[in-house]
């Protein structure tokens with residue numbers, strides 16, 4: 001629509017004015033905010049933007065490939081994909097405490113991102129020295145998908161604004177450490193507006209209207225110690241759950257159950273239970289399906305998913321994912337339960 005079109009022209013002009021001919025780095029997570037920020041900045045300055053996408057091995061099924069298809073394949077943006085799965089899993093080995101896992105993942109994320117950011121500024125600087133034809137400057141900007149709700153008035157003096165670092169993709173302190181200036185083009189937008197902007201910029205609906213996904217990813221959806229085997233089983237089970245939520249349409253509203261829930265996912269339980277298959281017994285892992293409805297994620301009700309949907313998901317997971325032989329549905333609301341299991 002024309003209002004959003006005007007907004008994009010204005011935002012693009014502002015980014016161009018701000019950045020000039022300098023280079024920008026952005027941490028792309030595949031989530032709504034960083035994706036929309038990347039698309040907007042790319043619209044404004046094209047190849048002056050380099051996105052860094054860190055795959056920590058705890059993403060959903062084919063998520064990394066999808067991000068690359070969209071940003072490199074369709075938008076033709078520059079994206080450095082860092083496959084750091086082994087590194088993350090290595091550091092997580094033997095660790096089962098949820099907060100310890102979060103700390104490790106957050107710390108590793110900053111390390112990996114920082115190394116990339118440094119390499120990019122350095123390589124740009126070398127290019128700058130070598131090439132006489134075009135003056136390629138080192139990256140001087142760090143872009144982030146900070147949105148208005150992330151920005152709060154601090155209670156402190158001088159009305160200074162403070163940024164709440166809600167996820168490790170917004171890497172607090174890094175701009176200063178690297179001597180980079182901050183570019184935050186979504187700072188004044190609410191989530192709904194960010195989504196509208198994303199659609200107007202040509203991002204696919206499913207990317208822009210995705211449920212929130214925690215920064216530590218599957219790391220907090222695999223209870224206790226994280227292992228690659230568990231992550232692989234969980235990814236496949238979760239993909240089936242999400243696919244069927246999208247397939248099942250509620251007749252009363254015309255919406256599918258992915259749209260009717262605020263967050264839905266699968267949790268891997270590292271316990272084995274007995275089952276039967278053919279003439280034999282199985283002794284395999286259990287998963288829990290979790291789906292909630294909430295307006296603010298502070299309180300949440302478990303979603304009353306149709307039995308037919310639960311039945312389809314359960315039967316598909318057990319038949320298609322060898323290694324899982326039991327599916328349960330979480331009927332706990334928040335409080336006292338939390339949305340995630342860790």
Ligand code: XMP
Nearest residue numbers: 102166167212213214215216297338339340
């Ligand atoms: P809980 O489990 O506390 O979750 O009811 C509330 C919301 O926060 C998300 N969540 C996280 N997001 N890093 C994140 O970026 C985290 O460590 C984390 N833990 C929980 C959760 O997915 C839900 O949307």
